[in-house]
Amino acid sequence: MDSKLQGLPTIENDKIKFVRRYRLDNNKIIFDTELFVKDENKVFKNQVALLPVRKDRVLELLKKAGFEDIIYYSSFNKKKYNEDKLPLVFEVR
Numbered sequence: 001m002d003s004k005l006q007g008l009p010t011i012e013n014d015k016i017k018f019v020r021r022y023r024l025d026n027n028k029i030i031f032d033t034e035l036f037v038k039d040e041n042k043v044f045k046n047q048v049a050l051l052p053v054r055k056d057r058v059l060e061l062l063k064k065a066g067f068e069d070i071i072y073y074s075s076f077n078k079k080k081y082n083e084d085k086l087p088l089v090f091e092v093r
Helices: 055-064
Strands: 007-012 016-025 028-037 042-050 070-073 089-092
Touching: 055 070, 055 089
Parallel strands: none
Antiparallel strands: 007 016, 016 028, 028 042, 070 089
């Protein structure tokens, strides 16, 4: 929410085009997607309301649930956490 991310990069190849966008609506993030199936000339649209949860709140809930070994990263490749980078990835035990 702080970075006002408008969407994710479009995925496209010779068969499909997948467009992903975000927009704010009150306290929710609306995630809109469009999947274009090129050889069938079809478009599939979807919309999901996401509830944004900040890192500190997730940490609080994980600890309350009994997890003690909690690590967080700024990528699925376990890059060191940077509050200005997405995604936020947790590893818990």
